[in-house]
Amino acid sequence: MYDALTTRYTFACPDRGEARVALSSFRRVSQLPGPSQPAVFEIEFGCACGGEHPGLVSHDELDWAPLGLGGEGTFVNLMTATVDPVEAELADLAARRIQAGEWPWSFFCYAEERPRPVFPSAFVVLAPSGGGTEVGLAVRCPVCSSISVNLVSTQHLDVPFHNDREIGVVEHVFAADAERAVEEFADELYSAAFDSRRLAL
Numbered sequence: 001m002y003d004a005l006t007t008r009y010t011f012a013c014p015d016r017g018e019a020r021v022a023l024s025s026f027r028r029v030s031q032l033p034g035p036s037q038p039a040v041f042e043i044e045f046g047c048a049c050g051g052e053h054p055g056l057v058s059h060d061e062l063d064w065a066p067l068g069l070g071g072e073g074t075f076v077n078l079m080t081a082t083v084d085p086v087e088a089e090l091a092d093l094a095a096r097r098i099q100a101g102e103w104p105w106s107f108f109c110y111a112e113e114r115p116r117p118v119f120p121s122a123f124v125v126l127a128p129s130g131g132g133t134e135v136g137l138a139v140r141c142p143v144c145s146s147i148s149v150n151l152v153s154t155q156h157l158d159v160p161f162h163n164d165r166e167i168g169v170v171e172h173v174f175a176a177d178a179e180r181a182v183e184e185f186a187d188e189l190y191s192a193a194f195d196s197r198r199l200a201l
């Protein structure tokens with residue numbers, strides 16, 4: 001499902017059978033209701049065929065697989081050596097960087113006026129821009145629950161621990177239940193109305 005070497009998720013494409021997509025090609029992320037453990041997320045992604053398709057991804061795959069932490073999503077399980085050696089190496093590296101205070105993904109919470117560490121499961125809506133080099137990203141803050149819209153590079157999303165030195169921030173606080181408003185907003189994201197500040201992360 002997720003390939004740590006190519007940093008791509010594999011989903012079904014009705015046209016081509018299979019689509020391999022990076023996080024920055026996701027368009028919407030929402031947790032399915034219900035008690036399933038681990039949680040399951042429904043995503044929509046922009047496909048190379050030009051369409052957008054739905055896909056399902058487990059919480060572990062969404063948040064942990066990009067760090068080489070396939071499977072149970074705990075650092076302890078790395079040591080059971082049941083994972084692929086390359087993934088184990090990635091996971092070990094990821095664990096050490098997190099312990100050193102680095103974070104694989106970050107965003108700027110506009111409501112709190114500060115950067116926050118985040119996992120992909122906090123992404124809400126993504127909209128491509130800049131000829132595919134930038135992404136407008138609506139994120140639900142894990143601390144204050146408000147939604148902020150950032151403008152980041154695709155690398156900021158696709159390469160764990162790569163953080164843009166500066167990111168664009170839309171000066172607007174969205175309520176926690178504002179998915180619809182955010183989607184409408186995403187449509188305007190790259191029009192002249194888009195007004196962002198560049199903030200150091």
Ligand SMILES: [Zn+2]
Binds near residue numbers: 013015049050051
């Ligand atoms: Zn497709």
Ligand SMILES: [Zn+2]
Binds near residue numbers: 111142143
């Ligand atoms: Zn916040």
